Amino acid sequence: NAGVTQTPKFQVLKTGQSMTLQCAQDMNHNSMYWYRQDPGMGLRLIYYSASEGTTDKGEVPNGYNVSRLNKREFSLRLESAAPSQTSVYFCASSRVDRTNQPQHFGDGTRLSIL
């Protein structure tokens, strides 16, 4: 069972470069999320998609955009990377509404911005 698959696993970018983080889930979940995790700060929600065709901002959306391509796929784009975006990024999914359903996480993308 693949669950939630993220690519790439590691990436180094220069300031100002752009890139897209990919996420796909095979659990037929409706809701998908992007988080960043920084030391001492826990997981912070960047964007989420409650269902196919909808996206909403989370706690820390500035500098990011997302696309819910279909029910399975949810991508995160950094248009102009900044050193403050150095972090570990996790994609997650849940069956339905995010607030009372457990979320299943991908393995993460470790992103460094130089």
Add this chain to the structure above:
Amino acid sequence: QKEVEQNSGPLSVPEGAIASLNCTYSDRGSQSFFWYRQYSGKSPELIMFIYSNGDKEDGRFTAQLNKASQYVSLLIRDSQPSDSATYLCAVNMDDDMRFGAGTRLTVKP
């Protein structure tokens, strides 16, 4: 302010002991509570969830919820070295899910 607070640790217990991890939250209306385990360099993995006041047991793990005092705890009985990880508490708040920064647990053989 939506907050979920956890002692960052490290919490160190000997093998075979009971490890007690605590979490407090700011929103009195919260209804859903989750515990995740995260090994170093890995992704969070769901251990348990609890919705009602009281205890919920699953194997060596027990989640305890006290909504009046706004805390949720996780007990790990017969702790094993393989339980050494960071434990994240997650709480729903309005239309949001907030995660604590985690408590690092070390189980010493």
